[in-house]
Amino acid sequence: MDKKLTLSLNSNIIESAKHYAKSNNISLSKLIESYLGSLTKKEEKKSEITPLVKSLSGVISIDDDFDEKEEYTQYLIEKYK
Template identity: 80%
Template sequence: MDKKLTLSLNEKIIERAKHYAKSNNVSLSKLIESYLSTLTKREKKEPEITPLVESLSGVISIEDDFDVKDSYTQYLMEKYK
């Protein structure tokens, strides 16, 4: 069952969306419906781990108290001395 929905959007965005919909031979309503449908899907697929990535898992060991931001900051300070 379809229902009407009123939206308030920036005029430039509306014009760009209309142009996009027209150039893809789809109505603006269907375009927005498709976007919202994709956005609100309940299924979240787990990313597939490729054999290469799995073979690399555990190759590097990092200390428990390793601070990534601090390490990167130190790297940048050395790089741009």
């Protein structure tokens, strides 16, 4: 159910918002509704790990001194020789 809301805003902001809404083919009301919705939206739960990913967990063992950045650098050097 939609309700009316009266806001007091700086006139420059109102004009800028109207221009933005018009250039994006959206009403000013929908623009503000979308913005307020994004501000007040509760964070969604992080996605659950799928059974496939769980089954793959621990398949590869990496040495404690393994340097990912160094290995990637070496990979790029070889790739672009």
